Amino acid sequence: MKRVFLSIFLAGAVSAAFAQKSEITAAKNDWGLFQLTSSSATTPLAKKLEALAKGLAHTDKAIADEKSKVMPEAWSYRALFASSAAILDSTSTANADANLKIAQDAIVEAKKLDTKGTEKDNINSAETNIINAVRNGGVIAYNKKDYKTAYEKFVAATVINPQDTTMYLNAGIAARNIEDYPGMITQFKKVISLNSPQSKDLYSEIINAALSKQKDTTAALAVIKEASAKFPENTDWIKTETQIYIDRGDAAKSEQMLTALAAKEPNNPNYQVLLGNIYFSQALKLQADRNKIDAKKVKEFNEVTAKMNALLDKSLPFYKKALEVDAKNQGALETLKTIYGFRNDTKNYEDIKKRLDALPKQ
Secondary structure (H helix, E strand, O other): OHHHHHHHHHHHHHHHHHHHHHHHHHHHHHHHHHHHHHOOOOOOHHHHHHHHHHHHHHHHHHHHOOOHHHOHHHHHHHHHHHHHHHHHOOOOHHHHHHHHHHHHHHHHHHHHHOOOOOOHHHHHHHHHHHHHHHHHHHHHHHHOOOHHHHHHHHHHHHHHOOOOHHHHHHHHHHHHHOOOHHHHHHHHHHHHHOOOOOHHHHHHHHHHHHHHHOOOHHHHHHHHHHHHHHOOOOHHHHHHHHHHHHHOOOHHHHHHHHHHHHHHOOOOHHHHHHHHHHHHHHHHHHHHHHOOOOOOOHHHHHHHHHHHHHHHHHHHHHHHHHHHHOOOOHHHHHHHHHHHHHOOOHHHHHHHHHHHHOOOOO
8 A cells, every 4th residue: 555655646746747847838838929929010918918917827837836936947938928018018007017026036036047048048038128118117107297107217227227328318307307306417417427429418407407496506516617627618607607606796706717718718709708798797787776776866876877887898898809709709799789779879889780680690
Protein backbone atom coordinates (compact mmCIF):
# COMPACT_ATOMS: atom_id res chain seq x y z
CA MET A 1 0.00 0.00 0.00
CA LYS A 2 2.86 2.32 0.71
CA ARG A 3 4.28 1.78 -2.80
CA VAL A 4 0.93 2.37 -4.42
CA PHE A 5 0.40 5.45 -2.32
CA LEU A 6 3.83 6.76 -3.26
CA SER A 7 3.24 6.19 -6.98
CA ILE A 8 -0.06 8.01 -6.85
CA PHE A 9 1.56 10.87 -4.97
CA LEU A 10 4.32 11.23 -7.55
CA ALA A 11 1.89 11.07 -10.42
CA GLY A 12 -0.15 13.77 -8.80
CA ALA A 13 2.89 15.96 -8.28
CA VAL A 14 3.94 15.61 -11.91
CA SER A 15 0.43 16.43 -13.09
CA ALA A 16 0.31 19.56 -10.94
CA ALA A 17 3.68 20.78 -12.18
CA PHE A 18 2.66 20.12 -15.76
CA ALA A 19 -0.61 21.93 -15.23
CA GLN A 20 1.13 25.01 -13.91
CA LYS A 21 3.72 24.97 -16.67
CA SER A 22 0.88 24.70 -19.16
CA GLU A 23 -0.34 28.06 -17.85
CA ILE A 24 2.92 29.60 -19.05
CA THR A 25 2.51 27.87 -22.41
CA ALA A 26 -1.03 29.20 -22.65
CA ALA A 27 0.22 32.68 -21.79
CA LYS A 28 2.85 32.47 -24.55
CA ASN A 29 0.22 31.33 -27.04
CA ASP A 30 -2.12 34.14 -26.03
CA TRP A 31 0.71 36.66 -26.43
CA GLY A 32 1.46 35.41 -29.93
CA LEU A 33 -2.22 35.60 -30.83
CA PHE A 34 -2.51 39.08 -29.37
CA GLN A 35 0.41 40.32 -31.44
CA LEU A 36 -1.28 39.02 -34.59
CA THR A 37 -4.68 40.55 -33.86
CA SER A 38 -3.69 43.79 -32.11
CA SER A 39 -1.98 45.17 -35.20
CA SER A 40 -5.36 45.50 -36.88
CA ALA A 41 -6.94 48.92 -36.48
CA THR A 42 -10.36 47.35 -36.80
CA THR A 43 -10.00 45.32 -33.61
CA PRO A 44 -12.06 47.08 -30.91
CA LEU A 45 -10.23 48.26 -27.82
CA ALA A 46 -12.46 46.16 -25.59
CA LYS A 47 -11.42 43.03 -27.49
CA LYS A 48 -7.75 43.87 -27.15
CA LEU A 49 -8.05 44.48 -23.43
CA GLU A 50 -10.04 41.28 -23.06
CA ALA A 51 -7.28 39.31 -24.79
CA LEU A 52 -4.64 40.87 -22.55
CA ALA A 53 -6.68 40.13 -19.42
CA LYS A 54 -7.01 36.50 -20.52
CA GLY A 55 -3.25 36.17 -20.97
CA LEU A 56 -2.59 37.91 -17.67
CA ALA A 57 -4.93 35.47 -15.94
CA HIS A 58 -2.74 32.60 -17.09
CA THR A 59 0.26 34.25 -15.45
CA ASP A 60 -1.80 34.75 -12.27
CA LYS A 61 -2.07 30.99 -12.01
CA ALA A 62 1.54 30.39 -12.99
CA ILE A 63 3.00 32.65 -10.28
CA ALA A 64 0.59 31.24 -7.70
CA ASP A 65 2.33 27.85 -7.92
CA GLU A 66 5.53 27.21 -5.99
CA LYS A 67 7.21 25.47 -8.94
CA SER A 68 6.25 27.71 -11.86
CA LYS A 69 6.62 31.01 -10.02
CA VAL A 70 10.39 30.59 -10.19
CA MET A 71 10.29 30.42 -13.99
CA PRO A 72 11.40 33.80 -15.43
CA GLU A 73 9.02 33.50 -18.41
CA ALA A 74 6.05 33.50 -16.05
CA TRP A 75 7.05 36.99 -15.00
CA SER A 76 8.28 38.30 -18.33
CA TYR A 77 5.00 37.45 -20.05
CA ARG A 78 3.10 38.83 -17.10
CA ALA A 79 5.01 42.09 -17.60
CA LEU A 80 4.20 42.05 -21.33
CA PHE A 81 0.47 41.58 -20.83
CA ALA A 82 0.15 44.09 -18.01
CA SER A 83 2.32 46.78 -19.63
CA SER A 84 0.44 46.45 -22.92
CA ALA A 85 -2.87 46.85 -21.10
CA ALA A 86 -1.49 49.92 -19.32
CA ILE A 87 -0.71 51.50 -22.69
CA LEU A 88 -3.98 50.64 -24.39
CA ASP A 89 -6.46 51.34 -21.60
CA SER A 90 -7.34 54.96 -22.29
CA THR A 91 -10.78 54.59 -20.69
CA SER A 92 -9.76 53.98 -17.08
CA THR A 93 -6.79 55.64 -15.38
CA ALA A 94 -7.26 53.39 -12.37
CA ASN A 95 -7.06 50.22 -14.46
CA ALA A 96 -4.09 51.52 -16.40
CA ASP A 97 -2.27 52.37 -13.17
CA ALA A 98 -3.08 48.96 -11.68
CA ASN A 99 -1.66 47.20 -14.73
CA LEU A 100 1.36 49.48 -14.65
CA LYS A 101 2.11 48.41 -11.07
CA ILE A 102 1.70 44.72 -12.01
CA ALA A 103 4.11 45.17 -14.92
CA GLN A 104 6.71 47.00 -12.84
CA ASP A 105 6.64 44.35 -10.11
CA ALA A 106 6.80 41.58 -12.73
CA ILE A 107 9.89 43.09 -14.33
CA VAL A 108 11.65 43.15 -10.97
CA GLU A 109 10.95 39.43 -10.52
CA ALA A 110 11.81 38.56 -14.12
CA LYS A 111 15.18 40.27 -13.91
CA LYS A 112 15.94 38.52 -10.64
CA LEU A 113 15.11 35.07 -12.02
CA ASP A 114 16.42 35.43 -15.58
CA THR A 115 20.01 34.51 -14.80
CA LYS A 116 20.63 33.17 -18.32
CA GLY A 117 19.18 36.19 -20.14
CA THR A 118 16.62 34.15 -22.08
CA GLU A 119 13.87 36.68 -21.33
CA LYS A 120 15.95 39.78 -22.04
CA ASP A 121 13.96 40.79 -25.14
CA ASN A 122 10.60 40.39 -23.40
CA ILE A 123 11.82 42.35 -20.39
CA ASN A 124 13.13 45.16 -22.62
CA SER A 125 9.83 45.28 -24.50
CA ALA A 126 7.89 45.47 -21.24
CA GLU A 127 10.13 48.26 -19.97
CA THR A 128 9.55 50.21 -23.17
CA ASN A 129 5.83 49.63 -22.75
CA ILE A 130 5.96 50.99 -19.21
CA ILE A 131 7.73 54.18 -20.31
CA ASN A 132 5.19 54.69 -23.09
CA ALA A 133 2.29 53.90 -20.79
CA VAL A 134 3.37 56.54 -18.30
CA ARG A 135 3.94 59.08 -21.07
CA ASN A 136 0.59 58.27 -22.66
CA GLY A 137 -1.13 58.53 -19.30
CA GLY A 138 0.23 62.04 -18.93
CA VAL A 139 -0.93 63.07 -22.40
CA ILE A 140 -4.41 61.58 -21.82
CA ALA A 141 -4.73 63.39 -18.49
CA TYR A 142 -3.48 66.64 -20.03
CA ASN A 143 -6.00 66.43 -22.87
CA LYS A 144 -8.72 65.93 -20.26
CA LYS A 145 -7.37 69.08 -18.54
CA ASP A 146 -6.48 67.02 -15.48
CA TYR A 147 -3.21 68.88 -15.20
CA LYS A 148 -2.36 67.62 -11.71
CA THR A 149 -2.43 63.99 -12.86
CA ALA A 150 -0.62 64.93 -16.05
CA TYR A 151 2.13 66.58 -14.01
CA GLU A 152 2.52 63.49 -11.82
CA LYS A 153 2.67 61.20 -14.87
CA PHE A 154 5.20 63.33 -16.71
CA VAL A 155 7.41 63.55 -13.62
CA ALA A 156 7.15 59.76 -13.22
CA ALA A 157 8.28 59.41 -16.83
CA THR A 158 11.40 61.47 -16.09
CA VAL A 159 12.22 59.20 -13.16
CA ILE A 160 12.11 56.20 -15.50
CA ASN A 161 14.11 58.01 -18.18
CA PRO A 162 16.14 60.90 -16.71
CA GLN A 163 17.27 62.01 -20.19
CA ASP A 164 13.75 62.48 -21.56
CA THR A 165 13.78 66.21 -22.31
CA THR A 166 10.22 66.16 -23.67
CA MET A 167 8.79 64.82 -20.44
CA TYR A 168 10.56 67.47 -18.34
CA LEU A 169 9.13 70.08 -20.66
CA ASN A 170 5.64 68.56 -20.48
CA ALA A 171 5.88 68.38 -16.70
CA GLY A 172 6.80 72.06 -16.56
CA ILE A 173 3.88 73.03 -18.77
CA ALA A 174 1.46 70.95 -16.68
CA ALA A 175 2.84 72.55 -13.50
CA ARG A 176 2.31 75.98 -15.02
CA ASN A 177 -1.33 75.11 -15.69
CA ILE A 178 -1.93 74.28 -12.03
CA GLU A 179 0.04 77.38 -11.01
CA ASP A 180 2.74 75.30 -9.35
CA TYR A 181 5.48 77.73 -10.28
CA PRO A 182 8.24 76.15 -8.18
CA GLY A 183 7.46 72.85 -9.93
CA MET A 184 7.41 74.56 -13.32
CA ILE A 185 10.76 76.22 -12.69
CA THR A 186 12.34 72.96 -11.50
CA GLN A 187 11.23 71.10 -14.62
CA PHE A 188 12.18 73.88 -17.04
CA LYS A 189 15.62 74.18 -15.44
CA LYS A 190 16.10 70.46 -16.03
CA VAL A 191 15.24 70.93 -19.71
CA ILE A 192 17.80 73.72 -19.90
CA SER A 193 20.44 71.56 -18.21
CA LEU A 194 19.98 69.02 -21.00
CA ASN A 195 20.90 71.72 -23.57
CA SER A 196 17.47 71.96 -25.15
CA PRO A 197 17.14 74.27 -28.18
CA GLN A 198 14.22 75.84 -26.28
CA SER A 199 16.47 76.96 -23.43
CA LYS A 200 16.31 80.66 -24.30
CA ASP A 201 12.50 80.72 -24.22
CA LEU A 202 12.42 78.68 -21.02
CA TYR A 203 14.78 81.11 -19.31
CA SER A 204 12.35 83.90 -20.19
CA GLU A 205 9.44 81.89 -18.77
CA ILE A 206 11.32 81.26 -15.53
CA ILE A 207 12.30 84.91 -15.16
CA ASN A 208 8.74 86.04 -15.82
CA ALA A 209 7.34 83.57 -13.28
CA ALA A 210 9.87 84.61 -10.65
CA LEU A 211 8.92 88.27 -11.11
CA SER A 212 5.18 88.25 -11.84
CA LYS A 213 4.06 85.16 -9.92
CA GLN A 214 6.54 84.71 -7.10
CA LYS A 215 7.50 88.37 -6.72
CA ASP A 216 11.07 87.22 -6.11
CA THR A 217 13.47 89.70 -7.68
CA THR A 218 16.50 88.05 -6.08
CA ALA A 219 15.72 84.72 -7.73
CA ALA A 220 14.96 86.49 -11.01
CA LEU A 221 18.31 88.29 -10.97
CA ALA A 222 20.14 85.01 -10.38
CA VAL A 223 18.42 83.41 -13.38
CA ILE A 224 19.04 86.49 -15.53
CA LYS A 225 22.76 86.33 -14.79
CA GLU A 226 22.85 82.63 -15.69
CA ALA A 227 20.78 83.15 -18.84
CA SER A 228 22.78 86.18 -19.97
CA ALA A 229 26.02 84.25 -19.62
CA LYS A 230 24.69 81.61 -22.03
CA PHE A 231 22.92 84.00 -24.39
CA PRO A 232 24.75 87.35 -24.16
CA GLU A 233 23.02 88.65 -27.28
CA ASN A 234 19.62 88.74 -25.54
CA THR A 235 19.17 92.34 -24.42
CA ASP A 236 15.63 91.78 -23.13
CA TRP A 237 17.01 90.18 -19.98
CA ILE A 238 19.42 93.06 -19.47
CA LYS A 239 16.49 95.41 -19.80
CA THR A 240 14.61 93.42 -17.19
CA GLU A 241 17.63 93.44 -14.90
CA THR A 242 18.03 97.20 -15.13
CA GLN A 243 14.31 97.65 -14.48
CA ILE A 244 14.59 95.54 -11.32
CA TYR A 245 17.33 97.83 -10.04
CA ILE A 246 15.30 100.90 -10.97
CA ASP A 247 12.25 99.52 -9.16
CA ARG A 248 14.48 98.91 -6.16
CA GLY A 249 15.49 102.56 -6.32
CA ASP A 250 19.00 101.70 -7.47
CA ALA A 251 19.23 103.50 -10.81
CA ALA A 252 22.95 103.96 -10.22
CA LYS A 253 23.45 100.18 -10.30
CA SER A 254 21.60 100.00 -13.63
CA GLU A 255 23.68 102.77 -15.13
CA GLN A 256 26.93 101.26 -13.86
CA MET A 257 26.11 97.89 -15.36
CA LEU A 258 24.99 99.25 -18.73
CA THR A 259 27.86 101.71 -18.98
CA ALA A 260 30.30 98.84 -18.60
CA LEU A 261 28.49 96.86 -21.29
CA ALA A 262 28.34 99.86 -23.62
CA ALA A 263 32.08 100.40 -23.17
CA LYS A 264 32.73 96.82 -24.29
CA GLU A 265 30.37 97.12 -27.25
CA PRO A 266 30.26 100.79 -28.29
CA ASN A 267 28.54 99.90 -31.56
CA ASN A 268 25.64 98.14 -29.85
CA PRO A 269 22.72 100.61 -29.96
CA ASN A 270 20.65 98.52 -27.56
CA TYR A 271 22.84 99.44 -24.60
CA GLN A 272 22.42 103.13 -25.41
CA VAL A 273 18.66 102.71 -25.56
CA LEU A 274 18.66 100.89 -22.21
CA LEU A 275 20.77 103.64 -20.66
CA GLY A 276 18.26 106.19 -21.88
CA ASN A 277 15.43 104.06 -20.51
CA ILE A 278 16.86 104.32 -17.00
CA TYR A 279 15.98 108.00 -16.90
CA PHE A 280 12.96 107.85 -19.17
CA SER A 281 11.25 105.25 -16.94
CA GLN A 282 11.87 107.42 -13.89
CA ALA A 283 10.34 110.36 -15.76
CA LEU A 284 7.27 108.26 -16.55
CA LYS A 285 6.90 107.41 -12.87
CA LEU A 286 7.05 111.09 -11.97
CA GLN A 287 4.44 111.80 -14.63
CA ALA A 288 2.11 109.29 -12.97
CA ASP A 289 2.72 111.03 -9.63
CA ARG A 290 2.16 114.45 -11.21
CA ASN A 291 -1.20 113.36 -12.60
CA LYS A 292 -2.39 112.80 -9.03
CA ILE A 293 -1.52 116.34 -7.90
CA ASP A 294 -4.44 118.69 -7.25
CA ALA A 295 -4.65 121.29 -10.06
CA LYS A 296 -4.60 124.04 -7.45
CA LYS A 297 -1.15 123.02 -6.24
CA VAL A 298 0.67 124.79 -9.06
CA LYS A 299 4.03 125.02 -7.31
CA GLU A 300 4.16 121.31 -6.50
CA PHE A 301 3.05 120.51 -10.07
CA ASN A 302 5.80 122.65 -11.55
CA GLU A 303 8.45 121.18 -9.27
CA VAL A 304 7.59 117.65 -10.40
CA THR A 305 7.55 118.82 -14.02
CA ALA A 306 11.03 120.28 -13.61
CA LYS A 307 12.31 116.97 -12.22
CA MET A 308 10.71 115.13 -15.13
CA ASN A 309 12.39 117.39 -17.66
CA ALA A 310 15.73 116.97 -15.93
CA LEU A 311 15.43 113.20 -16.27
CA LEU A 312 14.38 113.50 -19.91
CA ASP A 313 17.40 115.72 -20.56
CA LYS A 314 19.60 112.96 -19.16
CA SER A 315 17.98 110.35 -21.37
CA LEU A 316 18.16 112.27 -24.68
CA PRO A 317 21.92 111.87 -25.36
CA PHE A 318 21.67 108.10 -25.08
CA TYR A 319 18.82 107.82 -27.58
CA LYS A 320 20.67 110.13 -29.97
CA LYS A 321 23.82 108.05 -29.57
CA ALA A 322 21.78 104.92 -30.41
CA LEU A 323 20.64 106.57 -33.64
CA GLU A 324 24.22 107.48 -34.52
CA VAL A 325 25.04 103.79 -34.39
CA ASP A 326 21.76 102.62 -35.94
CA ALA A 327 19.72 105.31 -37.67
CA LYS A 328 16.70 102.99 -37.89
CA ASN A 329 16.63 101.88 -34.26
CA GLN A 330 12.92 101.70 -33.60
CA GLY A 331 13.16 101.78 -29.80
CA ALA A 332 15.16 105.01 -29.82
CA LEU A 333 12.91 106.62 -32.43
CA GLU A 334 9.69 105.78 -30.63
CA THR A 335 10.94 107.09 -27.28
CA LEU A 336 12.25 110.29 -28.83
CA LYS A 337 8.87 110.80 -30.49
CA THR A 338 7.22 110.49 -27.07
CA ILE A 339 9.65 112.94 -25.47
CA TYR A 340 9.30 115.55 -28.21
CA GLY A 341 5.55 115.16 -28.13
CA PHE A 342 5.51 115.74 -24.38
CA ARG A 343 7.60 118.87 -24.81
CA ASN A 344 5.57 120.17 -27.76
CA ASP A 345 8.76 120.24 -29.82
CA THR A 346 6.95 120.14 -33.16
CA LYS A 347 10.00 120.32 -35.41
CA ASN A 348 11.84 117.38 -33.84
CA TYR A 349 8.59 115.48 -33.36
CA GLU A 350 7.75 115.64 -37.06
CA ASP A 351 11.29 114.71 -38.05
CA ILE A 352 11.27 111.60 -35.84
CA LYS A 353 7.75 110.69 -36.95
CA LYS A 354 8.83 110.70 -40.60
CA ARG A 355 11.76 108.45 -39.81
CA LEU A 356 9.49 106.05 -37.94
CA ASP A 357 6.91 106.02 -40.72
CA ALA A 358 9.64 105.20 -43.22
CA LEU A 359 10.62 102.04 -41.37
CA PRO A 360 9.46 98.73 -42.89
CA LYS A 361 6.17 97.59 -41.39
CA GLN A 362 6.50 94.56 -39.12
